[in-house]
Amino acid sequence: MAQIAKNFTPVKVSERKKLDMRSGDTVRVFVRIKEVGKDKKDRIRLQAFEGLVLARKHGTEPGATFTVRKVSGGVGVERIFPLYSPIIDKIEIVRRTKTRRSKLYYIREKVAREVRRKMKNERMAALVARDEEEEVMDVEEREIADDIKAEEEGKVEEMKAEEKE
DSSP: OOOHHHHHSSSSSSHHOOOOHHHHHHEEEEEEEEEEESSOOOEEEEEEEHHHHHHHHSSSSSTOOEEEEETTEEEEEEHHHHETTTTTEEEEEEOOOOOOSSSTTTHHHHHHHHHHHHHHHHHHHHHHHHHHHHHHHHHHHHHHHHHHHHHHHHHHHHHHHHOOO
């Protein structure tokens, strides 16, 4: 029966079955992409999709899937891969992480919260910097105004001294 399965699928089913991939692991999935060039020839290239495994569904059954999430250009991108898909060239486990849950869907909201908190901190830092800048400007303006007053008072005293003579 195993030989029949090998004849129908170009995927090494036994390798994919043994793959111990859990939620929380960081994986690199190499996907075959077919490109059509200007000369109308199909070229196949490999594209890596590296990210966090959020979920693995249906174990090692033929319909098994796993969801991978990565952040690209500040935007979260999720992709669901069939475990035994022929477009997947290979799957590398980059880093293992111990998690207490089998589905990490809460990561979506967690990342959004962190981004909002970071933006809030940046806005607060900008406001504080602007306030400090205004204080420095106020101090400089006061010093300039004091210098001008001192010069004017000095001129007034000189004029009074000249008038007395």
